[in-house]
Amino acid sequence: MKVDKELTKGSHELIILKLLSRQDMYGYQLIQQMSLLSDDVFCMSQGSLYPFLHALEDKGYIQSYPQLENGRERRFYHLTQSGHKALEDKERQWDLYTRAMARILGGIAK
Amino acid sequence: MKVDKELTKGSHELIILKLLSRQDMYGYQLIQQMSLLSDDVFCMSQGSLYPFLHALEDKGYIQSYPQLENGRERRFYHLTQSGHKALEDKERQWDLYTRAMARILGGIAK
DNA sequence: TTATATACCTCGCTATCCGATGTGTCAAGA
DNA sequence: TCTTGACACATCGGATAGCGAGGTATATAA
Numbered sequence: 001m002k003v004d005k006e007l008t009k010g011s012h013e014l015i016i017l018k019l020l021s022r023q024d025m026y027g028y029q030l031i032q033q034m035s036l037l038s039d040d041v042f043c044m045s046q047g048s049l050y051p052f053l054h055a056l057e058d059k060g061y062i063q064s065y066p067q068l069e070n071g072r073e074r075r076f077y078h079l080t081q082s083g084h085k086a087l088e089d090k091e092r093q094w095d096l097y098t099r100a101m102a103r104i105l106g107g108i109a110k
Numbered sequence: 111m112k113v114d115k116e117l118t119k120g121s122h123e124l125i126i127l128k129l130l131s132r133q134d135m136y137g138y139q140l141i142q143q144m145s146l147l148s149d150d151v152f153c154m155s156q157g158s159l160y161p162f163l164h165a166l167e168d169k170g171y172i173q174s175y176p177q178l179e180n181g182r183e184r185r186f187y188h189l190t191q192s193g194h195k196a197l198e199d200k201e202r203q204w205d206l207y208t209r210a211m212a213r214i215l216g217g218i219a220k
Numbered sequence: 221t222t223a224t225a226t227a228c229c230t231c232g233c234t235a236t237c238c239g240a241t242g243t244g245t246c247a248a249g250a
Numbered sequence: 251t252c253t254t255g256a257c258a259c260a261t262c263g264g265a266t267a268g269c270g271a272g273g274t275a276t277a278t279a280a
Contacts, residue, residue: 007207038214094211
């Protein structure tokens, strides 16, 4: 394992909201895209993803709808208005987080 | 709360090892330094820190020793050789992590 | 027809982290 | 002098996220 899961745990919401902000996707596709785009740094298991998506839907950040594609039923997820807001907030937090870490790792420079 | 704890959870080990790589510190001081340097992004509670330090010592990354300072007994922690190796590894992982996230947040650029 | 990839799902375990709580010391001020 | 608050260390129980294991079902390739 290249990167300890412990480190990347908390960023799942940000990643998923971001991917869905570009286009509607279904669960399995999200896992593939995460792995592909991150060069396998983010490998979410199905046992994590699906309950996670349901929770995001409960929070109103995403909305799901079934769609037939290649003769196969898939459950697509769409980012809601509220989800877009949450994404913005998460991106701002990510920025604060990495800058704080840069200050600690980089040295005294503040 | 500026930054969701969920996001910053996994980075405690990196931060503590890094701070101890500069100088030996005691627990209470570590908490203060984390808050100060990170502008309150990293606020570790005592209930998290002390068990965490004990675990790091069990892993052999740090070594503790008591020291009297200002007439007050404090338990200082020192980064071991093995701890330095772990720190290097964690820093490399942090780099991979942020670059992977940058690819996802930034867009298609790979 | 058998295996593999796709696609969704649930359940129970584990690890982590935090708040609450407890102990004791020291300095400042009422 | 007594009390308050900061300092310093510690443990414990609860909450929660994420994972592995396991289950179901369909399409495609061998």
